[in-house]
Each structure stands twice: as structure tokens, then as C-alpha cells.
Amino acid sequence: MSSGASVDEKWLEKNILESPAVRQGLNDIAARLLxxxxxxxYQEGCDDFxxxxxxxxxxxxxxxxxxxxxxxxxxxxxxxxxxxxQEHGSLRYPRHNFFRRAASQL
Structure with missing residues (x-):
């Protein structure tokens, strides 16, 4: 059963997808994760990573x-x-999962 409501794609793009607030929110999360x-x-000795x-x-x-x-x-x-x-592991490097572990600490 559909409610018949539709969202104008131009409104969606202008107010949500191109919104500076949305982009700033995404950047803020990435800046906290970095x-x-x-x-x-650094704690695990992977300085180049x-x-x-x-x-x-x-x-x-x-x-x-x-x-x-x-x-x-x-x-x-x-x-x-x-x-x-280094992130996922190989024969030369153990698996570190830096991104997954960092995301869990947010």
C-alpha cells in the first residue's frame, strides 16, 4: 500500500544532498575518525600507514x-x-583493522 507521497528530486538535491550542513556533518565525522x-x-608501529x-x-x-x-x-x-x-592482513603483515577499531571508538 503506497501513501502516494513523492519527493521532488530537485528539492532533495538542493536541500539535502548539496546542503553545506550535510557535507559539514560528514566532514566532522571523518575529522574525528582520522x-x-x-x-x-602509531601505537602498533605502522608509522608509514x-x-x-x-x-x-x-x-x-x-x-x-x-x-x-x-x-x-x-x-x-x-x-x-x-x-x-596492513589493514586486512597478508603473508607479510598481520591484520590490524585500524579503520574498524577506530570507528568503534567514535
Whole structure:
């Protein structure tokens, strides 16, 4: 049973998806997560991983969304050469799960 209510896509984009307050909220969460993740990496001796962490912001392209909505994002990413191996583990590196552990401390 549908209520028949619909949301104007232009209103949604203007007031929510492109809202400075929404983007600021996403950036605030990423900014809180970054130092926690860096601290965990430094404590475990992964200095190159900690030094390579940065915040990336942007807008998703909306190609996978059934409605084509382009959503903003802000995320903490690691740019070191072995970041994926250090985060998820490999034969050379133990698994650290810095991002998951940092998110649980927010």
C-alpha cells in the first residue's frame, strides 16, 4: 500500500544532498575518525600507514543507485604502498583493522 507521497528530486538535491550542513556533518565525522586511526597505527608501529592517512571528500556518481541520486561522502583513506595489506592482513603483515577499531571508538 503506497501513501502516494513523492519527493521532488530537485528539492532533495538542493536541500539535502548539496546542503553545506550535510557535507559539514560528514566532514566532522571523518575529522574525528582520522586522529583515532592515526593513534592506533602509531601505537602498533605502522608509522608509514599513519602518515599516509587523509580525508577525501566528493560526490558519488549515482550510477548504481536505482534513482540515480548523487550522494556526498567524506572518508578517511590510506595512501601508503602497503596500506591494504596492513589493514586486512597478508603473508607479510598481520591484520590490524585500524579503520574498524577506530570507528568503534567514535
Amino acid at each position: 586522529p583515532i586511526c592515526q593513534r592506533l597505527a 599513519a602518515d599516509s592517512l587523509r580525508i577525501e571528500t566528493g560526490t558519488r556518481p549515482g550510477t548504481k543507485s536505482p534513482t540515480g541520486i548523487k550522494r556526498p561522502y567524506a572518508r578517511v583513506i590510506a595512501g601508503s604502498e602497503h596500506a591494504s595489506e
